[in-house]
Ligand SMILES: Nc1nc2c(ncn2[C@@H]2O[C@H](COP(=O)(O)OP(=O)(O)O)[C@@H](O)[C@H]2O)c(=O)[nH]1
């Protein structure tokens with residue numbers, strides 16, 4: 001009975017945002033891009049701000065808002081961010097406008113944030129589903145990061161160091177609703193779709209007969 005009430009309440013509340021986290025190189029962007037492509041009207045990406053340099057192929061305003069530290073600090077101090085963090089020598093953050101832009105389209109907002117982001121979002125009233133994407137091992141993670149060819153040796157080492165901390169912290173009970181080990185990409189993607197099935201159904205609305 002209690003379970004039924006809880007389910008009914010959840011259905012009334014509409015779809016929840018989704019937070020994807022996990023070490024750099026675990027496969028968050030790859031999984032996210034598949035999800036956004038397969039369900040383009042259902043999910044919308046919260047475009048973060050960052051002070052890091054764009055990678056080849058990254059589009060300003062789509063992958064990130066690429067900004068200077070000076071501009072970002074100004075906006076952070078003006079209270080325009082839900083959360084922000086320093087990662088591997090650069091600033092990253094979720095602006096209120098980024099989340100509002102997705103919600104204005106009636107889409108489920110998907111955020112890609114680091115562990116500090118997870119902890120800070122927990123203090124807000126966003127109430128998302130928290131999912132950690134993890135590599136099968138640190139060795140595989142290093143191989144994938146090297147093969148991605150986006151990092152210098154220095155930034156790669158910083159990311160690996162952060163990955164070790166991330167994997168330790170993610171063991172905290174209750175921090176994530178689900179941990180997905182991204183070994184085989186298709187299997188990981190199926191698990192992601194499975195946990196989001198309820199939210200997808202809510203967003204699709206009642207089926208017309
Ligand atoms: N806290 C926080 N972390 C973010 C945000 N945007 C991206 N990140 C995280 O910053 C880290 C580095 O991202 P990026 O430079 O794109 O490298 P990648 O994860 O290796 O592709 C990742 O852990 C992201 O999840 C944000 O808005 N807030």
Ligand SMILES: Nc1ncnc2c1ncn2[C@@H]1O[C@H](COP(=O)(O)OP(=O)(O)O)[C@@H](O)[C@H]1O
Pocket residue numbers: 022023024025026027028029030031144145147148182183184185186188
């Ligand atoms: N399951 C997988 N098997 C093999 N390579 C993968 C898998 N998932 C992602 N990759 C590759 O690993 C690299 C890191 O993935 P990416 O999505 O950029 O990670 P993140 O966004 O978490 O930093 C990319 O080059 C991507 O193509």
